[in-house]
Each structure stands twice: as C-alpha cells, then as structure tokens.
Amino acid sequence: MTSNIERTDFALSAEELDFFRERGYIGPVTVYSPDEMDEIWKTAQRQTLDRSRAAYAEEGAIAGTTNIANYDRHLDVDALARHICNRRIIDRVASILGPDLLCWRSEFFPKYPGDEGTDWHQSDTFANASGKPQLLWPGESEDDFGAGTLTVWTAFTDSTLRNGCLQIIPGTQHQMNYDETKRMDYRAEQINQETKNGIQRGFFGYDYRQLQFDPNWKPNEDDAVSLVMERGQCVIFWSTLMHASLPNVSSGKDYRMGFASRYVPTKVRIYPNTDRIYEYGGSISLDKWGAVLVNGRDEYGHNKIVTETLLGTPFTA
Ligand SMILES: O=C(O)CCC(=O)C(=O)O
Ligand SMILES: [Fe+2]
Numbered sequence: 001m002t003s004n005i006e007r008t009d010f011a012l013s014a015e016e017l018d019f020f021r022e023r024g025y026i027g028p029v030t031v032y033s034p035d036e037m038d039e040i041w042k043t044a045q046r047q048t049l050d051r052s053r054a055a056y057a058e059e060g061a062i063a064g065t066t067n068i069a070n071y072d073r074h075l076d077v078d079a080l081a082r083h084i085c086n087r088r089i090i091d092r093v094a095s096i097l098g099p100d101l102l103c104w105r106s107e108f109f110p111k112y113p114g115d116e117g118t119d120w121h122q123s124d125t126f127a128n129a130s131g132k133p134q135l136l137w138p139g140e141s142e143d144d145f146g147a148g149t150l151t152v153w154t155a156f157t158d159s160t161l162r163n164g165c166l167q168i169i170p171g172t173q174h175q176m177n178y179d180e181t182k183r184m185d186y187r188a189e190q191i192n193q194e195t196k197n198g199i200q201r202g203f204f205g206y207d208y209r210q211l212q213f214d215p216n217w218k219p220n221e222d223d224a225v226s227l228v229m230e231r232g233q234c235v236i237f238w239s240t241l242m243h244a245s246l247p248n249v250s251s252g253k254d255y256r257m258g259f260a261s262r263y264v265p266t267k268v269r270i271y272p273n274t275d276r277i278y279e280y281g282g283s284i285s286l287d288k289w290g291a292v293l294v295n296g297r298d299e300y301g302h303n304k305i306v307t308e309t310l311l312g313t314p315f316t317a
Contacts, residue, residue, distance in 0.1 A: 010091035017095060020236070024173030027235030028227065031088045031154060037232035041156045041257070044079040068282035070108035072289065074261065076310045080106065084261045085294050085317040089152050092236060093263050093295075097150055100266040100296035102303065104135075104149070109258035111164030111248040116192045117201040118245040119208035120219040122172070124148045126239075127180040129206060129279035136269040148173075148239035149262045155229040156257040162249055163256040166227045166235065169220060169242035176240065177219070178211035185210065186281050197221060200247045204280055219244075266298045 012020065020026045032040065074080040083089075084103045094101060109118075125133035126149070137147055159165040184206040194202050196209075197218065209215070219242055226246065227235050237243065239262070248256060264270065270291055271277075277284050290306030292315050298305060308314045 010088045012092050012095040023170035024241035025168055025235055025237035028229045028233040031086055031234050032232035034231050040079050044077055047077040047079055048073055068280045072106055074106045078313050081309045081313060081315055085315055087317050090295050093150055097265045101263055101294050102266055102291040103261055103263050103294050104270045104291045105262040107260045109260060112255045113248050113250050115248045117164060117199055117247040119201045119203040120242055120244040121208045122176055122178055122242055123239040124176055125180050130277050132274055134271050136272050138267050149264050151239050151260050151262050152234050152236050153258050153260045154234040155231050156259050158231050159229040159256045161226060163254045164246050164248040167224045167244045168237060169223050170225060172242040173238040173240045177217060179213050182211045188281055266300050269302045
C-alpha cells in the first residue's frame with residue numbers, strides 16, 4: 001500500500017537532526033500561524049462536539065477526570081485528520097523515522113484553570129496505564145527497551161508557564177527510569193490532590209512514581225526545559241524522553257489545549273494481540289481503530305490500516 005500524500009520539503013537540516021539526536025526533541029516548530037490555528041481549533045471543536053463521544057469508544061470516560069475519550073479523534077474529526085497528515089509535521093518526522101510512517105494514536109491534552117500538571121514520565125511500550133504493551137519494535141520482546149514513539153505535541157492554544165506548558169529534560173531518552181511492566185493504581189479521587197517537589201502534578205488519576213525502578217529516585221528537575229509555545233507551534237520528541245507539564249495556575253479562562261499525534265515506522269507492531277484497551281477508568285474496543293499511513297509505503301502489513309476517516313473522508317494533508 002502506498003500513501004496518497006506527496007513528499008515536499010520541510011525536512012530537518014543536518015544541524016536540526018544533530019540537535020534532535022542529542023537532546024531527544026526539536027522545537028518549537030511553527031506549523032500554523034496563530035490565526036490559522038484558531039480557525040482549525042474552532043472547526044475541530046465544533047466537529048468534536050457534533051459527536052457525543054470518542055470515535056470508537058462505546059464506553060465513555062468520565063469528563064474532566066480521564067482522557068480516554070480524547071483518543072484518536074483524528075479518526076472522526078476531519079480537521080484533525082488533516083492535521084496529523086500536515087507536511088510541516090510529516091516531513092520532519094520522516095527525517096527521523098524514515099519515509100514509511102504510521103500515525104497510530106492521537107490525544108487531546110487539556111489543562112483548565114486549577115488543573116494539576118502532568119507527572120514526569122517516559123513511555124516506551126505504552127503499557128504504563130493499560131498493562132499491555134501497545135508497541136513492539138522488530139526483534140523486541142515485551143520486556144525489552146524499544147524506541148517508543150515519536151510524539152508531535154501541537155499547542156492548539158498558547159502554552160505558557162502559567163497555563164500548564166510542557167516540560168522536558170533534554171538527553172534523557174536513552175534510559176528508562178520507569179518499568180512499564182509494573183502496575184499503577186487508578187484513583188480518580190487523587191486528581192488535583194498531590195504535590196510533588198513543590199508542584200501540583202498527577203497522571204490523569206494515576207501516580208507515575210509507582211512505575212519507578214528505584215522508588216527513591218527523583219527526576220533532575222534542575223535540567224528541565226519549559227516549552228513555552230505560541231498556538232500553532234509544535235514540539236517533536238521521543239516518548240522515552242522525560243516529559244511532564246506544569247499545573248494551570250491561571251485564573252479566568254486561560255486554558256491550554258495540547259494535541260499529541262504519535263508516529264512509528266511501518267515495521268512496528270501496534271497493539272499486538274489486543275482488541276480492547278483498559279485505562280484511565282475507561283475502556284475502548286479496537287474494532288474500528290486503524291493506523292493511518294501518513295507517508296511512504298507499508299511493506300510489512302503488520303497493522304490494520306485505515307485510508308479514510310469513520311465518516312469517509314480520505315486522509316490527506
Ligand atoms: O500535555 C501533557 O500534559 C502531557 C503530554 C504527554 O504526556 C504526551 O504527549 O505524551
Ligand atoms: Fe507522555
């Protein structure tokens with residue numbers, strides 16, 4: 001199968017690639033002007049609200065406490081379907097992962113005023129909350145350290161120090177501090193209750209510290225970089241890079257909306273031996289799920305591929 005999306009040129013330069021290899025991230029990169037972003041976000045919101053629940057979730061999540069209902073809205077929201085295929089994103093992702101690319105997941109990450117920040121974490125297999133590896137690289141067994149996924153986190157609203165911008169610790173992508181074969185307890189009532197190293201943080205009802213190899217280890221927050229971004233900008237990073245976000249301490253209506261789209265090469269097996277995901281107190285069937293071939297060819301046939309949204313719109317940039 002070949003994608004119907006033409007390659008153009010927003011590839012990373014040699015210097016940018018060096019920066020990425022060393023630090024595990026690149027950005028902020030401008031994908032849209034603020035006005036373009038406002039228009040896309042307005043359209044995406046309207047289209048998202050038109051549907052009462054996530055694209056293929058028949059069991060809804062609890063609004064405001066979990067984020068499983070925010071999954072994969074690119075499968076039913078046309079504005080997001082176009083966004084995940086945007087050339088300014090895909091060309092850069094292809095510079096890192098090679099030309100044959102799948103988008104396998106997307107998520108909204110809202111922070112409303114009063115919301116806690118996101119715990120420091122790294123994800124490799126994404127078994128972190130579901131208990132089952134969601135990604136297997138070739139030759140990797142369920143317990144090995146793989147390469148995770150490339151996440152493109154786009155600021156749909158301005159992302160600031162006060163409203164909960166993303167943070168990363170450069171260069172930490174090569175070694176996992178968390179064991180995703182361990183389990184975390186889901187407790188919705190712990191949301192907005194915990195302060196860690198003086199900052200209110202949690203992991204959407206979980207406490208990510210439960211996965212630490214060493215319970216006494218602490219992230220080196222002195223090396224953290226806060227990614228302040230204007231709406232329409234994105235950052236591209238390995239999911240195995242230490243990342244977190246600040247709480248939204250603003251008052252009034254200043255919410256930050258991040259939209260993460262996640263990419264792997266076609267050789268990766270996605271959701272191996274899985275037909276249902278259980279996490280964040282919710283559950284979704286993968287019956288209607290499919291990966292999107294956003295560039296190149298799929299010569300492996302490991303994964304179910306969808307070529308159009310659930311509403312029948314072809315995936316194009
Ligand atoms: O936006 C956030 O607070 C967290 C984002 C994140 O963890 C991710 O994109 O993997
Ligand atoms: Fe993450």
